[in-house]
Amino acid sequence: MTSFSRKSVGCSVAVLLGLSQSAAAEGGFFDWVHGDWYLTVGASGIVAPRFEGSNSRIFTAxxxxxxxxxGAPxxxxxxxxxxxxSLLDDGPVRAGLTxxxxxxxxxxxxxxxxxxxVRWGGEVGGFFEIYPTDWMRMRGEVRHGIRAHNGIVADISADAFYDVTPTIRVSGGPRAxxxxxxxxxAYYGVSASESAASGLSRYDPGSGLKSVGVGGAVNWKxxxxxxxxxxxxxxxxxxxxADSSLVKERGSRDQLMFGVSATYRFDFQM
Incomplete structure (x- = not known):
């Protein structure tokens, strides 16, 4: 495992242990679980690259x-x-599992x-977000792959948001x-046998920055x-x-996606 992997796992474990200890200190796990909860469910329809690094797009849901x-919204x-x-929701700071x-x-x-x-699978880990101002949120996620890949992925984003009306909000910001x-x-490597079968140049990737970008949204409540x-x-x-032969020879470094989504919130008690 690379030093990047060890640091990522350490940060994720530390956050989750800290949250568990915080919950226990406030009266135990069962006392913490008791109370009002919410479940938000929905779906999104997206026009996005056919695969990571692709130069063509497809509709997915x-x-x-x-x-x-x-608690406070x-x-x-x-x-x-x-x-x-969410395991910790304390005003400007929120953290938990993702x-x-x-x-x-x-x-x-x-x-x-x-x-x-690449097999279907998932990623599990923790998230942490903070509001440095009343109009900006910064969020980080660290997740470990299951089945599809065995690596670690970290997402960092910052979003500024503004309420145009009481029911319409615009937002946007950078991502990495x-x-x-x-x-x-799993997604960009090309082994010797794959190179022979596909015609792509052999490629053995290391760890590092995957992408930088920007995103925006308009929300209607x-x-x-x-x-x-x-x-x-x-x-x-x-x-x-970007250095992968799959991207250089058959894809594109530029990845654009757009779409719509809708969600519904259920409130319940435990």
Missing amino acids: SPIISLGKA ARFVSRNDNISM GKFLFARDNDIDDLKGLDP TFATAKYFD ATDKITATVFSEYSRLKGPA
């Missing part, structure tokens, strides 16, 4: 799920936030023929993603429980992703 203890929620369970479902990448299209398929070699190997969003994201592949 994905679920949106967020679970946490009820979150100041800001982004469609980039992965499935989240996860992401990963769809399989088959090799049934011309650009991927000869490459090993880092990953370890095992992640890049239709009711107290229903929210609809229009969004767009652009990212520029960097480092091990």
